[in-house]
Amino acid sequence: MHDAVSCDVCGRTILKGERAETYLVPGGERKLVCDLCAARASHEGWIRESGSGDMPAARQRPEQRGSFIGRLLGRRQFEAPAEEEAEPDWEEGVRETEAPAPPRERSMPRREAPRDPRHVRAVPTTADVKVERALELFNGSEHARSIAGIMRSLGEPWVAAAPDIAAPSQVDILIAWELSWYRYRVDLGDAGEAVVLLEKGEELDQLEGEPPDWNVQASPDGRLALGVGSAP
DSSP, rough: OOOOOOOOOTOOOOOTOOOOOEEEOOOOOOEEGGGGHHHHHTTTTEEEEGGGGGGOOOOOOOOOOOOHHHHHHHHHHHHHHHHHHHOOOOETTTOOOOOOOOOOOOOOOOOOOOOOOOOOOOOOOSSHHHHHHHHHHTTTSSHHHHHHHHHHHHOOEEEEEEESOTTTTEEEEEEEEOOOOEEEEETTTTTSSSSSEEEESSSSEEEEEEOOOOEEOOOOOOEEEEOOOOOO
């Protein structure tokens, strides 16, 4: 019998066949995390238990160096005997005057080079191109691998993708089965974390609004592509 366990991050029950790993949190406590929440656990500073033994040991702090004035005084004390051993140069009972030191050039502060502005992707204008670009970003993210793991237990899902009317640079992707569903947001203008999991549920009746247009197909490796999908 499958023991019902849940993820310590999102609280969702781990499905049969879905992979979950144990993480160590500050203090040594162990937490169970599902594939969909692995990135969030790492962001919170949790350490994967299977990889905790490979962590490098803390480096020793270098010996503290003295202050600039202390090092300068020590250098002068070290060089003092050499100055005392030098005999003065006299000529006819009159000591020669030392030549004045050349004026020191005023050092100008270094100006730092301006930082490069944050790179922003160009957003397509047509709906079909937006959806195709969003699917490419999804296929290159870790979420595609998570969906592939769920497909091994629940089979082929129904998938719908459509641009967000309120946000022209965003595309919503809905992946659903009879027992669970996941909604993702893809920001076409974000060069960093473009794909984000917005929400998830267990029944299709929880979805509000009109039935979606299942216009995307999913391959066994979790990759998505435009195509005529089956309807629930």
